[in-house]
């Protein structure tokens with residue numbers, strides 16, 4: 001295994017079908033849906049960059065090329081903005097193309113999150129790497145991927161971000177059971193993907209941010225389809241746990257899963273209320289409803 005201690009690479013799975021957001025996602029990727037003033041994927045990439053990531057691989061499916069276009073240089077647009085004197089907008093557009101090195105890989109068949117991550121094997125090589133779900137925005141005092149990267153540096157072990165949810169909704173998530181090691185830090189003892197409603201083993205669930213070592217790929221390759229007939233990352237992580245320790249970091253912050261309709265609306269309102277330009281008017285309007 002690599003002796004690299006710092007996490008520089010990140011994989012962003014964004015190849016899902018987005019069934020829960022149809023018809024919005026028929027022709028447009030859910031990762032391109034706008035929250036306040038930018039697409040979801042841009043929030044995710046910005047978190048990675050703030051976390052010290054320099055190389056990103058975004059996993060897309062056929063038809064989702066607009067994700068690539070969002071981060072590509074557009075000389076015509078730049079020239080136009082410059083001619084019109086729109087310098088602030090020009091700066092934003094140029095910044096987008098220079099955030100970090102972003103590459104793309106296809107997952108041609110949507111066989112699940114675990115299978116999407118397998119598409120990153122060549123990109124990852126022998127390095128530890130972060131995974132950030134492309135439809136999940138995290139609000140936290142410090143960039144969450146960076147916190148996980150620091151946990152990895154200390155433990156040299158894979159680590160997942162956790163949040164606490166009500167027991168009545170835990171069946172929708174991957175659930176983490178573990179022993180407390182220190183404040184907000186747990187060693188995993190059991191992992192279950194979407195447990196049955198009447199058998200929820202813990203209220204701590206995965207939050208869409210992970211750090212792995214490349215040995216996860218061997219376990220992903222040996223993972224058979226599980227819940228929903230998809231290759232489940234959780235099943236591969238459980239297999240990995242037979243060989244090495246895996247940790248969970250209960251983070252201080254909020255996870256916004258933009259992949260369902262209600263949370264999409266809520267996220268727009270909550271992040272709108274944090275936007276300097278619109279927060280006062282939005283608040284007044286919400287108060288008048």
Ligand code: UTP
Nearest residue numbers: 013014015016017018019020110111112116134
């Ligand atoms: P989800 O299960 O939320 O995505 O996967 P989905 O399949 O698009 O959603 P629905 O259920 O159809 O509405 C979480 C993340 O994993 C990616 C998704 O793009 C999302 O970022 N994913 C999922 C893949 O890249 N490939 C897959 O085969 C499945």
